Amino acid sequence: MWTELVDPCTGQTVGHAPESTPDEVSTAASAARRAALSWSAATPGQRQRALLRLADVVEAEADRFVRAEVLTTGKPLVSTREEEVLAAADHLRFFAGAARLHDGIGAAEYLPGHTSYVRREPIGVTGHLLPSNYPLLMAVWQAAPALATGNAVVLKPAQPTPTTASLLAEAAAEFLPAGTLSVVCGGAGTGRALIAHVDAVALTGTTRAGVEVARAAAASVTKVHLELGGNAPAVVFADVDPSAAAESIAEAAFFNAGQDCTAVTRVLVEESIAPELTQALAARAEATVVGPPSHTDAFCGPLITKAHFERVLAVLGRLPAHVRVLAGGKKVHDAGYFLAPTVLAGVQQSDEVVTEELFAPVLTVQTFTGEQEALALANGVPQALTASVWTSDHGRAHRFTAALEAGCVWVNTHMRFTPEMPHGGFKHSGYGKDLSRYAVDEYTRVKHVMHHFIETSGAHVAHG
Numbered sequence: 001m002w003t004e005l006v007d008p009c010t011g012q013t014v015g016h017a018p019e020s021t022p023d024e025v026s027t028a029a030s031a032a033r034r035a036a037l038s039w040s041a042a043t044p045g046q047r048q049r050a051l052l053r054l055a056d057v058v059e060a061e062a063d064r065f066v067r068a069e070v071l072t073t074g075k076p077l078v079s080t081r082e083e084e085v086l087a088a089a090d091h092l093r094f095f096a097g098a099a100r101l102h103d104g105i106g107a108a109e110y111l112p113g114h115t116s117y118v119r120r121e122p123i124g125v126t127g128h129l130l131p132s133n134y135p136l137l138m139a140v141w142q143a144a145p146a147l148a149t150g151n152a153v154v155l156k157p158a159q160p161t162p163t164t165a166s167l168l169a170e171a172a173a174e175f176l177p178a179g180t181l182s183v184v185c186g187g188a189g190t191g192r193a194l195i196a197h198v199d200a201v202a203l204t205g206t207t208r209a210g211v212e213v214a215r216a217a218a219a220s221v222t223k224v225h226l227e228l229g230g231n232a233p234a235v236v237f238a239d240v241d242p243s244a245a246a247e248s249i250a251e252a253a254f255f256n257a258g259q260d261c262t263a264v265t266r267v268l269v270e271e272s273i274a275p276e277l278t279q280a281l282a283a284r285a286e287a288t289v290v291g292p293p294s295h296t297d298a299f300c301g302p303l304i305t306k307a308h309f310e311r312v313l314a315v316l317g318r319l320p321a322h323v324r325v326l327a328g329g330k331k332v333h334d335a336g337y338f339l340a341p342t343v344l345a346g347v348q349q350s351d352e353v354v355t356e357e358l359f360a361p362v363l364t365v366q367t368f369t370g371e372q373e374a375l376a377l378a379n380g381v382p383q384a385l386t387a388s389v390w391t392s393d394h395g396r397a398h399r400f401t402a403a404l405e406a407g408c409v410w411v412n413t414h415m416r417f418t419p420e421m422p423h424g425g426f427k428h429s430g431y432g433k434d435l436s437r438y439a440v441d442e443y444t445r446v447k448h449v450m451h452h453f454i455e456t457s458g459a460h461v462a463h464g
Contacts, residue, residue: 001019002016002018003017005162006160007071007072007336008072008074009292009336015163017162020186025194026197028183029194031182032125032153032180033152035177035179036122036151039150040121045100048097050175051144052096053174054171054175055096057171057174058168065164066085070293072160072304073133074301074302074336074337077293085136092140092144095419095439096144098145098148103437104117105118116449116450119447119449120445124200127201128153128201128202128203129202129213130157130158132158132305135157135161135163138204139164141423141435143155145440155168157185165183169181169182202224202225202227203224204228206357207382214226227261227425227432228383228425228429229261229383230386231265231385232386232414233267234266234268234387234414235387235388235389235404236277236390237374242277243280246284247280248413249264249363249414250285250288253361257303258359259360262385262414262415264415265362265364267363267364269366290340291338303338308337309339312339313339315356315358316342322346327343328341329344342360351364375404379404384425384428384429385406386407386409387409388409388413389401389409389410390412391411406426407424407425420435422434422435
């Protein structure tokens, strides 16, 4: 069977990808298990050099990766190159360095006559279920720490966007033992088959998909890492410049057409500046250029799949009467899956557009009068991935960063990442960390070793 690959800018078929059979998934996992024997035995320095060489290839062939990425995502060319492909090379280099840095409890005699220490070892074979919003970058986020720690990796890219993960594995074949990094293609059936063959499974996807993966992995007691949906609040207090805040918030809401689990989706603004901030957000939405990669001034591309596009339009089509559409809310361009950046006011906390992640360039605006109300609104949804606080009062910023239920909280900025810092959520946004040394921990197992030294009758001390 084959899956049609579609250009979301036109809705036209631009290629095909195979649907991996259960036997093919088993073959890939078996090859990975054989490869893990030699790859796990490689020194950290050897693994580092291999990842650095792979990073060099990704950087040197950036144009090739960009062309492949935008063909099935419709993303703007410049941001795809800078924020995804070159960022992927940088993340590979970070984890290449992390391959040589393990920490743990120091060796010591916690019991008399016994010395204990901790070993960090690779898990074995890891399976990775990837999303469609950042096909290459998410492949690297998951594969790089797993490879750095000596695991063999099987990637299953999202069904609509398998190309760049396949290119990554193709490039890696030059530097890694055969089978160390491989790709299987397909949908949920392929994912379920993969879970049955691996020692750990990682998913970046929706909360619903996370529940299904955790349930499937429970049957074999397979370790699970879940980076799930977000629904990020930006909490804006009256002591900031509304216009400047609106500019940054709109960028963090509409980048990648809002198809980012860390994107701002809910603006919570103090009442006294709400009219000015809301007007500025609507103006920013109206001014955001939406178009295909051929439009060099386009900031916002299409939604990646027709099914998702239609789901979002359906939600916007059934908005309650109390919701006011201040900008967008409709399809733009005759062809493709383009949605106008949207700002909705008058929403209530129980509304679908507030409680559910739309994964689209849609912002809701709510007002508050005090810190406690703002905190209740911010934390009052099932997701808890990211959030931001906008204030010039650093005491307030510290209070809010401590009280917000989110795995990553920004102050006076949003959606900024560095490989040195962890990423991952709480509540319905999953568990486990990507990026940083915490991601390295995700792909190792910890072993306690204790030695009891027995003196022999012939033991003696040599004197020089």
